[in-house]
Amino acid sequence: xxxxxxxxxxxxxxxxxxxxxxxxxxxxQEIVSAKHNEIITYGVRETIIKESEIGDCMYVILxxxxxxxxxxxxxxxSLAILRAGDFFGESALYDPEQSGRRNATVKSxxxxxxxxxxxxxxxxxxxxxxxxxxxSSLSLNRKHPKFDDIAQLSKSIEEDHFINLFSDIELFAxxxxxxxxxxxxxxxxxSYDDGEYIIKEGEKGDSLYVVLDGTVGIVMLDNDGKLTxxxxxxxxxxxxxxxxxxxxxGTRTAFARAYGTTKLIRxxxxxxRLIINRDSKLLxxxxxxxxxxxxxxxxxxxxAPIKSSQxxxxxxx
Numbered sequence: 662x663x664x665x666x667x668x669x670x671x672x673x674x675x676x677x678x679x680x681x682x683x684x685x686x687x688x689x690q691e692i693v694s695a696k697h698n699e700i701i702t703y704g705v706r707e708t709i710i711k712e713s714e715i716g717d718c719m720y721v722i723l724x725x726x727x728x729x730x731x732x733x734x735x736x737x738x739s740l741a742i743l744r745a746g747d748f749f750g751e752s753a754l755y756d757p758e759q760s761g762r763r764n765a766t767v768k769s770x771x772x773x774x775x776x777x778x779x780x781x782x783x784x785x786x787x788x789x790x791x792x793x794x795x796x797s798s799l800s801l802n803r804k805h806p807k808f809d810d811i812a813q814l815s816k817s818i819e820e821d822h823f824i825n826l827f828s829d830i831e832l833f834a835x836x837x838x839x840x841x842x843x844x845x846x847x848x849x850x851x852s853y854d855d856g857e858y859i860i861k862e863g864e865k866g867d868s869l870y871v872v873l874d875g876t877v878g879i880v881m882l883d884n885d886g887k888l889t890x891x892x893x894x895x896x897x898x899x900x901x902x903x904x905x906x907x908x909x910x911g912t913r914t915a916f917a918r919a920y921g922t923t924k925l926i927r928x929x930x931x932x933x934r935l936i937i938n939r940d941s942k943l944l945x946x947x948x949x950x951x952x953x954x955x956x957x958x959x960x961x962x963x964x965a966p967i968k969s970s971q972x973x974x975x976x977x978x
Contacts (some may be wrong), residue, residue: 674723675776678746695782703769710750712766715849715927718779719750725773730766740765826873826926830897835939849927853919859901860917866904869933872896875923881915881958889961891915891954903951905930906937907944914958 672689675681681689692698700723703709709720712732726744730737743749749767824841827833840847850873853859859870862881870877872894879891879900894900904913937944 675721678721678748680721680748692778692783695779697779698782699777701775701777703773703775705769705771707769707773709767709769709773709775710763710765712763714763715851716750716752716763716780718777719748720767720775720777721748722746723774723776726770727767727773727775728770730768731764732766737766742770743767826871826897830871830899832899832902832943833936835936835943847929847932851925851927853923853925855919855921855923857919858916859919859925860913860915862913862916864913865911866901866909866913867930869899869901869905869928869930870917871899871926871928873924873926876920877923877925878918878920879915880918881961883961884963891957891961893920902933902947903954905933906948906951907934908948909951914955 672686672693675689675693676686684692703725709727710716712730722743722745724745726742727749728739729741729743729749730739732738749765750763752764824844827836827841827844851870853875859877860866874896877894877898877900879894880888881891882888900917901913903909904911937947
């Protein structure tokens with residue numbers, strides 16, 4: 662059974678749920694009426710959210726039940742069963758300016774009817790009652806435009822911002838006009854705080870990243886455990902492509918860490934492959950550069966002396 666998107670009901674279903682107690686009827690009606698918020702029904706064992714994906718909404722269970730799971734060594738581990746009145750995916754709503762990864766997978770059991778609420782419209786707060794018990798409540802995110810306005814802003818500002826940036830990067834020279842104008846549909850913006858790791862050596866790569874704002878350092882550990890900075894990327898720089906190349910085994914070969922608050926554009930592997938498959942010259946250049954980087958990394962791993970002229974090889978800008 663595929664998921665079914667239903668007509669929105671009145672506020673009565675949400676009024677019964679404790680999470681909405683802090684809101685007036687008019688405020689709940691605003692949430693219900695928001696263009697992109699929706700009621701969805703899932704069938705047997707359908708995936709609602711996936712562990713590690715970027716979260717931009719939360720879900721309130723109106724009817725039925727779901728199972729919360731995390732990845733184990735050989736199989737998924739069940740953490741909880743949630744039922745009507747419960748909610749999940751809420752970590753995406755704690756800070757409207759950030760986009761956090763999901764820390765679990767949630768699947769419907771036999772049936773689940775949920776209300777999907779996007780983060781741009783509400784903020785989730787955690788408070789304590791008079792005896793110290795924590796409870797969650799929603800508040801309208803008044804400082805953000807409503808969805809109709811957001812869509813317009815995305816078209817008039819974000820798209821132009823992306824297009825101008827991508828047009829200056831050789832890697833994206835083969836993009837067609839229609840691909841540039843729909844850029845928000847195949848990329849996503851992710852923010853990281855100072856010191857946060859974006860990618861880690863040894864993990865499997867699934868995306869390329871372009872720096873929109875801030876600085877990212879590419880670092881690695883030598884055999885003595887000493888941290889060495891290979892290079893830094895500022896606005897327009899990109900990284901993470903080596904593990905996505907055809908000759909690669911898909912494993913990340915270094916760490917990438919945010920230096921200060923950093924905003925990135927994430928491009929999934931499938932779209933990166935489409936780009937390099939159009940441009941054999943670019944592909945060959947990236948492969949050769951990857952081989953030079955590998956030699957450089959081995960020298961660092963083995964604590965081999967590196968001449969001052971042997972800086973980390975630069976990629977096409």
